[in-house]
Amino acid sequence: MNADLQESPRFQKPVERRDFLGLAALWSAGVSFFVALLGTLRLPMPSVFPESSSQVKLGPLEKFKGVKMTAFPELRLWVFSDEKGLFALSAVCTHLGCVVGMEEDGGFYCPCHGSRFDAAGKNIAGPAPRPLPYLKLFVSPDGQLVVDRKKEVNRKVRLTV
Ligand code: FES
Known part of the structure; x- marks a missing residue:
């Protein structure tokens, strides 16, 4: 070089x-x-968060009085009101857990495998083995309507308002 x-x-x-x-x-x-x-x-940060409490406040009780139906798509349930009181109906199909939709006649239809439920949530066609569950409703001390998504109640139970 x-x-x-x-x-x-x-x-x-x-x-x-x-x-x-x-x-x-x-x-x-x-x-x-x-x-x-x-x-x-x-590592200390979880990548999956535990499911929130099964009890969810839906809003002030007055908001539901006399309202025939209120949908909560994010919670997959409806709150209905009839002459006896309020009740909550789950929108989760009892076959494999798809979200059912409401039909014009008031019944429910599952798009996954075609199960049908009548307006009271009773399974009337398709593979769904059980009716749609009715969920427990109660009023919190601060006057909010609360649903417990993990507690089923008899379909005749109503929250009187
Ligand atoms: S999940 Fe609804 S019919 Fe199968």
Whole structure:
């Protein structure tokens, strides 16, 4: 190699293979350590949150008085009102858990496998083995209507208002 060129301030000595492999190993170890550190720091944060309480406030009780039907699609239920009081009906199909829709005649239809329920939630066609569940309703001390999505009640039970 030309001696003048090697003495130039802009001259860079070529990286030798041994040095290159050493640097590559060092960078790989550093990146691996950093990724492992990120994973370790993320461990305390759950990726799946536990289901919220089964009891959910639906709103002030007055809001439901005299209202024939109020839908809560996010909770997959309806609150109905009849001459005896209020009741909540689950919109979860008793076959495999799809969300049923309301039909014009007041009955319910499951789009997954075609189960049909009458206006009272009774299974009348399709593979659904049971009627739609009626859910427990009660009033909280602050006057809110509350549904307990895990407690079924008899279909004749009404919350008198
Ligand atoms: S899930 Fe409703 S009929 Fe199958």
